[in-house]
């Protein structure tokens with residue numbers, strides 16, 4: 512697809528994604544790699560990214576919802592896949608029949624998965640999740656023995672196989688945070704208990720991107736990498752993507768829709784939060800918060816236009832925002848680069864995260880469906 516006639520585009524560099532997967536595998540040489548492709552592969556497009564990750568040696572795929580995992584199967588992606596965010600009603604049976612591994616954090620879910628396996632006439636593959644300190648999903652240490660015993664009993668009866676035991680970090684992006692060692696210790700206890708109860712999982716896994724890069728003792732059998740695979744530094748205080756051997760996969764661009772001269776003292780965009788300091792030229796960038804450009808970056812978001820970084824002038828609107836070219840000229844149809852790897856001088860997703868007081872995960876993930884994805888490096 513050619514982007515020259517597009518209002519805006521997200522260029523997705525699959526060669527960079529494959530190289531990132533290889534760099535991450537080299538960081539965790541004793542473990543397999545689960546490519547986390549939830550939320551449309553963090554906005555990059557789930558199926559093409561899943562395929563590229565597998566080509567580069569990913570051994571598992573991870574999604575949040577069962578619907579996402581079923582979408583992978585519908586597209587013909589057959590790799591091992593785990594999905595972990597369940598609510599009552601499933602779809603457990605569809606997942607079992609599609610050979611999707613399912614996560615169970617509590618007795619309600621275990622009961623539903625066992626019933627679905629009996630109805631399907633085949634066993635479910637289950638990863639039991641321990642809450643080792645995140646306080647989100649997963650079974651509390653006090654509830655773990657009951658969940659393990661019930662899972663072991665269902666396994667003995669043939670309704671399921673416990674294929675994984677897992678947990679998730681709260682503060683892996685803050686190396687040295689005391690919760691990290693505490694969570695590892697709690698996880699080891701959960702594993703030891705499960706082994707004593709007779710469970711023999713295929714994979715034990717805990718590490719997300721920051722732990723994959725900074726905490727080898729958390730790698731166990733499998734690392735679950737999301738943001739780093741998309742070339743974003745999960746620990747920006749420790750280094751930019753390149754410092755970890757990663758390259759941003761998404762470049763977000765738009766085509767300038769209007770350039771015009773205006774006098775000094777001219778209010779710009781809704782609420783007139785910006786007023787031109789003198790006679791100047793303005794360029795109209797045709798993307799807005801409906802495309803995922805944070806309104807919080809009004810007055811602060813950086814854009815490369817006509818060779819220089821400009822700043823969003825006034826408010827980001829639903830479909831567009833304005834930059835003040837300060838008297839420089841630009842042509843209608845010129846590229847405006849919002850973020851990318853940075854090698855053409857453009858800002859990065861991390862620059863937008865700083866401008867909007869958020870994290871780069873949110874910047875890439877929220878780019879909307881109205882922005883076409885253009886795949887290169889296939």
Ligand SMILES: *Cc1c(COP(=O)(O)O)cnc(C)c1O
Nearest residue numbers: 547679719720721735736737738
């Ligand atoms: C999203 C997610 C990941 C991936 O996290 P990154 O920091 O993007 O690598 C891993 N595990 C779970 C449970 C997740 O929800």
